[in-house]
Amino acid sequence: MDIYLxxxxxxxNWPLLVLLGATVxxxxxxxxxxxxxxxxxxxxxxxIPPSVAVASQASHVVASSTSGVIAYTNQKAVDWRMGGxxxxxxxxxxxxxxxxxxxxxxxxxxxxxxxxxxxxFLGAIGTLMLYESLGEILRRVRGDVVPHKERRRPLWLYGxxxxxxxxxxGLYISAIPPFGLGVFAGVLSAIMGVGGGFILVPAMLxxxxxxxxxxxxxxxxxxxxxxxxxxxxxxGRNQTVDIVLSTILLLGGVVGAQYGARWSGRxxxxxxxxxxxxxxxxxxxxxxxxxFVRPSDLFAxxxxxx
Amino acid sequence: xxxxLPPPPPAVExxxxxxxxxxxxxxxxxxxxxxARVMVxxxxxxxxxxxxxxxxxxTDDPADVVVVVRGPDAPVRLVKKTRNTGVWLNxxxxxxxxxxxxxxxxxxxxxxxxxxxxxLRRLGVGLDHLRINAPQESRTVTRYGVRDVVVSRLEDDYxxxxxxxxxxxxxxxxxxxxPEGVEFVDRGLFRAxxxxxxxxxxxxxxxxxxxxxxGEPVSVSNLTLTVEKVGIERDIFEFAxxxxxxxxxxxxxxxxxxxxxxxxxxxxx
Numbered sequence: 058m059d060i061y062l063x064x065x066x067x068x069x070n071w072p073l074l075v076l077l078g079a080t081v082x083x084x085x086x087x088x089x090x091x092x093x094x095x096x097x098x099x100x101x102x103x104x105i106p107p108s109v110a111v112a113s114q115a116s117h118v119v120a121s122s123t124s125g126v127i128a129y130t131n132q133k134a135v136d137w138r139m140g141g142x143x144x145x146x147x148x149x150x151x152x153x154x155x156x157x158x159x160x161x162x163x164x165x166x167x168x169x170x171x172x173x174x175x176x177x178f179l180g181a182i183g184t185l186m187l188y189e190s191l192g193e194i195l196r197r198v199r200g201d202v203v204p205h206k207e208r209r210r211p212l213w214l215y216g217x218x219x220x221x222x223x224x225x226x227g228l229y230i231s232a233i234p235p236f237g238l239g240v241f242a243g244v245l246s247a248i249m250g251v252g253g254g255f256i257l258v259p260a261m262l263x264x265x266x267x268x269x270x271x272x273x274x275x276x277x278x279x280x281x282x283x284x285x286x287x288x289x290x291x292x293g294r295n296q297t298v299d300i301v302l303s304t305i306l307l308l309g310g311v312v313g314a315q316y317g318a319r320w321s322g323r324x325x326x327x328x329x330x331x332x333x334x335x336x337x338x339x340x341x342x343x344x345x346x347x348x349f350v351r352p353s354d355l356f357a358x359x360x361x362x363x
Numbered sequence: 364x365x366x367x368l369p370p371p372p373p374a375v376e377x378x379x380x381x382x383x384x385x386x387x388x389x390x391x392x393x394x395x396x397x398x399a400r401v402m403v404x405x406x407x408x409x410x411x412x413x414x415x416x417x418x419x420x421x422t423d424d425p426a427d428v429v430v431v432v433r434g435p436d437a438p439v440r441l442v443k444k445t446r447n448t449g450v451w452l453n454x455x456x457x458x459x460x461x462x463x464x465x466x467x468x469x470x471x472x473x474x475x476x477x478x479x480x481x482x483l484r485r486l487g488v489g490l491d492h493l494r495i496n497a498p499q500e501s502r503t504v505t506r507y508g509v510r511d512v513v514v515s516r517l518e519d520d521y522x523x524x525x526x527x528x529x530x531x532x533x534x535x536x537x538x539x540x541x542p543e544g545v546e547f548v549d550r551g552l553f554r555a556x557x558x559x560x561x562x563x564x565x566x567x568x569x570x571x572x573x574x575x576x577x578g579e580p581v582s583v584s585n586l587t588l589t590v591e592k593v594g595i596e597r598d599i600f601e602f603a604x605x606x607x608x609x610x611x612x613x614x615x616x617x618x619x620x621x622x623x624x625x626x627x628x629x630x631x632x
Contacts, residue, residue: 063596064603066562116618123622124629165442165456285615292611296603300614301596307618311625348450356527359440359456 064299078309086317091252111250112291120307129274136225140278143239147283150243155290165359176345183338190330226267252280392574409560434465435566461496464564469544469555536560
């Protein structure tokens with residue numbers, strides 16, 4: 058049941074990959090996220106080189122986000138204008154990120170960069186999510202009054218130039234913060250192979266204070282554009298996209314995502330967030346662990362010379 | 364196998380006797396391959412070819428057969444993990460200017476029983492003696508905008524790097540040494556199998572069949588074989604490397620189509 062992955066140059070058990078795609082798809086449908094952050098560590102664990110794992114799953118994120126955006130478009134829950142500004146930033150971020158990744162890979166430091174990025178970003182986001190959602194659950198159990206949340210945007214958002222109207226998001230703000238957010242997500246998508254939803258969604262909600270109904274749809278739209286550009290760039294510059302691997306993953310992934318989305322209605326939002334936060338944190342720690350554990354072989358081949 | 368001394372500079376290649384200078388008195392080996400062109404199906408299996416040959420030994424001394432197969436030379440880059448303030452980091456890449464992409468030996472007995480260290484080193488026979496190019500002086504070269512350190516064979520850690528190349532390649536089944544790989548099927552008639560993994564490089568391979576008597580090489584037969592890769596996986600690999608941008612675009616379109624198709628299928632249900 059093994060299949061040879063031509064770019065990764067390893068053989069893997071393909072039913073296992075379909076199952077993996079379906080599981081990650083289910084999780085992503087359940088939580089409304091791309092699931093890229095979960096996929097790369099498992100692929101690396103299966104023995105696929107980190108640079109190939111990161112580049113190949115970007116196209117898996119494209120597929121799952123596409124079916125997501127279609128669903129949200131039908132509900133008119135995508136702010137195309139906001140998404141467009143963020144996607145423009147995402148494209149620039151992707152260019153910069155892929156070049157950076159290429160340089161790191163040739164330097165033999167790609168694995169390190171991937172591990173460090175996972176540890177840093179997933180660790181931070183996971184901790185925040187867990188802290189915030191556990192607090193909410195505790196308050197509900199104790200029956201405390203929910204404290205009134207600060208509803209104001211940070212003041213600096215008003216001081217910046219290039220103001221634009223975003224009617225669907227209910228915003229009249231400078232285009233620079235969403236653009237910058239896009240650039241950041243673009244760099245992450247190149248280095249971590251993730252869509253960046255786990256950073257975009259909280260930032261759009263709590264910093265930009267967009268209308269909550271359009272946040273997920275808009276971030277998915279920006280994620281499609283960014284990860285599509287990242288995939289093409291990774292293929293063009295690094296030749297690390299494995300079409301066989303990504304196809305197998307997305308076959309399972311799109312099916313899993315649909316079932317995950319159906320299940321998500323059964324749980325409370327803060328419980329889902331607590332579980333997601335825990336998963337994010339654990340993945341971050343697991344990926345970061347390799348930096349501190351003595352490797353089984355100190356030497357490794359570096360790519361670059363054929 | 365550990366060795367205390369750094370390997371001496373590669374000596375002049377041992378002169379190979381003409382392929383067929385046959386007299387009935389002379390001790391001689393002749394060999395052939397089942398296929399001079401090998402198609403490695405780049406699925407996970409790789410390919411296996413059989414080398415067979417005959418030993419003419421009119422003397423009473425027993426003779427040993429050693430088969431050496433070398434793949435095309437190519438530079439190798441390595442990194443080493445080092446511990447820096449509690450964190451394992453990769454070193455700057457270190458470059459060997461050339462190492463065989465494939466190397467195997469098969470013999471009738473362990474190589475160390477067949478000939479002595481110096482003889483094996485001179486002929487480049489055995490994993491401990493295979494030639495890996497390293498200059499006298501260490502220097503840096505810039506490739507793809509990255510500065511690599513070229514390994515010098517006079518430096519202290521040269522042997523560690525060299526062993527790492529061999530160990531990693533052995534792990535990938537690219538380097539192999541089988542002390543019982545040459546099997547006599549009949550008096551004077553032997554066979555050896557050459558296992559090429561799917562990751563074996565393409566190109567010209569050279570096979571040497573040595574005949575040793577009392578620790579001395581008495582005859583050699585030289586063969587060449589060409590390794591090519593075939594199969595759908597190879598086509599994908601070629602496509603991804605020859606037209607990377609088209610390939611990337613195709614990947615994205617495929618992903619978008621799958622996402623769109625899934626949402627269509629599931630909406631209907």
